[in-house]
Amino acid sequence: MFVLGIDPGVSRCGYGGVRSQGRQWQAVCAGVLESDPGLALPVRLAGLRRDLAELFEALRPDVVVVERVLFQVNATTxxxxGQASGLALAEAAARGCPVVEYSANEVKLAVAGDGAAGKRAVQRAVADQLRLPAPPRPPDAADALALALCHLASLPLRRALAAQGVAP
Amino acid sequence: MFVLGIDPGVSRCGYGGVRSQGRQWQAVCAGVLESDPGLALPVRLAGLRRDLAELFEALRPDVVVVERVLFQVNATTxxxxGQASGLALAEAAARGCPVVEYSANEVKLAVAGDGAAGKRAVQRAVADQLRLPAPPRPPDAADALALALCHLASLPLRRALAAQGVAP
Structure with missing residues (x-):
């Protein structure tokens, strides 16, 4: 199974792909889609939409995992x-690709074992689980890989619940 | 000039088109794009994206006006x-169509003369300015027409500022 994590953002949108074979997880790709802060917001969003479409077309993930956006201190950000996440959710669904959302706390809990883990702890956990020599850079790419790992880690529970007819 | 207002929303996304010829303004269309609340959010967003693309393709507006989404009491809504507005902004910009955003208060001030005007006062003002026998229904469609009227009302000021080299 190939899981693509998306850490949504207009300035920097992280992506990270993880392939699972049995209990082996392997990082396939990680990076950041960026937009020019000098452009108007609608133009930046249109560029992000095009970049996401090209990414999904090139990678053809089995599942797309997008961070659930909650309200933060900075309302504008x-x-x-949220606008960036809407583009990612719509693009995946338009392709018929399953999409799952997890909150940042769910990701931290699943990957670092602590829902309040700091950024560095999550990045180290991502590097450990994917047997990478160093935490992936930039941080947005590491966060996207963490989203993919969170989904893979939750699959056994999801399958057990589904077998009992319970929606996760 | 044909101006298309978009009142963004996932459950109900209002649209309203106004054509201006000199100082004459005429309502061309008004309606609501709806999505099935029983479907998953990504599928609903993909449906809205498709509906918006079809609407822009059919109407070919000169300008798209989208309500600027600010933080409200209900964070989930x-x-x-915001996700719906992102789809509208990206779709318009991807077509090379100019996009403008106004806040709800700016629309109320421009259309009803009072930035704190109630829904009914705005709807009556929309009906008056477009010489409609009754306020347009449903309210989302009236709000979208109000967005288009707000832009048309602001054009003289925008042009005057542009002539002085000042961005509005």
Whole structure:
């Protein structure tokens, strides 16, 4: 199974792909889609939409995992992040690709064992689980890999619940 | 000039088109794009994206006017509205169509003369300015027409500022 994590953002949108074979997880790709802060917001969003479409077309993930955007201290940033997440969710669904959302706390709990883990702890956990020599850079790419790992870690529980007819 | 207003939302996304010829303004269309609340959010967003693309393709507006989404009391609703607005902004910009955003208060001030005007006062003002026998229904469609009227009302000021080299 190939899981693609998306850490949504207009300025920097992280992506990270992890392939699972049995209990082996392997990082396939990680990077950041960026937009020019000098452009108007609609133009930046259109560029992000095009970049996401090209990414999904090139990678053809089995599942796309997008961070669920919650309200943050900075209202303007949160709204732009929400707009970016909307583009990612719509692009995946339009391709018929399953999409799952997890909150940042769910990701931290699943990957670092602590829902309040700091950024560095999550990045080290990502590097450990994917047997990488160093935490992936930039941080947005590491966060996207963490999203993919969170989904892979939750699959046994999801399958057990589904077998009992319970939606996760 | 044909101006298309978009009142973004996932459950109900209002649209309203106004054509201006000199100082004459005429309502061309008004309606609501709806999505099935029983479907998953990504599928609903993909459906809205498709509906918006079809609407822009059919109407070919000169300008798209989208309500600027600000933080509201209901955080979940505001985020979904932000996601819907992101789709509208990206779709318009991807077509090379100019996009403008106004806040709800700016629309109320421009259309009803009072930035704190109630929904009904705005709807009556929309009906008056477009010489409609009754306020347009449903309210989302009236709000979208108000967005288009707000832009048309602001054009003389925008042009005057542009002539002085000042960005509005």
């Amino acid at each position: 949160a709204m732009a992040t | 505001a985020m979904a509205t």
